[in-house]
Amino acid sequence: MPVPLVLASQSPARLSTLRSAGVEPRVIVSHVDEDAVLASLPDGTGPADAVLALARAKAEEVVAKHAPNALVLGCDSMLEFGGEILGKPGNAGTAIVRWRQMRGSTGVLHTGHWLVDARNGRAAKQTGATSSTTVHFADLTDEEISAYVATGEPLNVAGAFTVDGLGGPYVEAIDGDYHGVVGVSLPLLRHLLSEFGVAFHDLRA
Structure with missing residues (x-):
């Protein structure tokens, strides 16, 4: 029997x-107030620590309210660009402005991972880390930006882009973990699991 994972x-x-990767997690969506979590962080908290705090809040809430005896993974992503942290743009106007700034430039996509092991009702053990990958954006024309934003995909993803979807043609290269840019770093998850004595293949059916 595989070790069950809650996402x-x-x-x-x-x-x-x-x-x-052969893992079929149970999905339980957290309802963390992300703005409140970020507001509670000390001044000067960097993006790598900020996404880790959000990932932790999500995992801990799911354990506390929905899955008290489970192995739970929380994740959160943000793009660091030009000294700013960019989450989901939320609307087309913001997405267009961001892409006009990002085209032909680079940013760093941070994805925080927080793993809570509360299996068998024992005291929860926790660990986490952040995957940070440099993303090189193509020098898009205004027409390309408008066409991409019109698909709706950039509106609800961190940094207003994907590398595994419709945004793939607009990412020239990445330096780091591809899966971390998609949203969950498989190599990092493997390392986090090992801290609890769980092998990645133990998650597979």
Whole structure:
């Protein structure tokens, strides 16, 4: 029997990534107030620590409210660009402005991972880390930006882009972990699992 994993995320890309690696997690979406979590962080908290705090909040909420005896993974992603942290643009106007700034430039996509092991009702053990990958954006024309934003895909993803979907043609290269950009780093998850004595293949059916 595989070790069951709960994914505290509504991201289709994260679910698809885990499934492609042979893992079929149970999805329980957290309802963390992300703005409140970020506001509670000390001044000067960097993006790598900020996404880790959000991932932790998501995993801990799911354990506390929905899965008290489970192995739970929380994740969160943000793009660091030009000294700013960019989450989901939320609307077409913002997405267009961001892409006009990002085209021909580079940013760093940070994905925080937080793993809570509360199996068998024992005291929960926790661990986490952030995957950070440099992304090189293509020098898009205004027409390309408008066409991409019109698909709706960039509106609800961190940094207004995907590398595994419609945004793939607009990412020239990445330096780091591809899966971390998609939303969940499989190599990093393997390392986190090992801290609890769980091998990655133990998750597979």
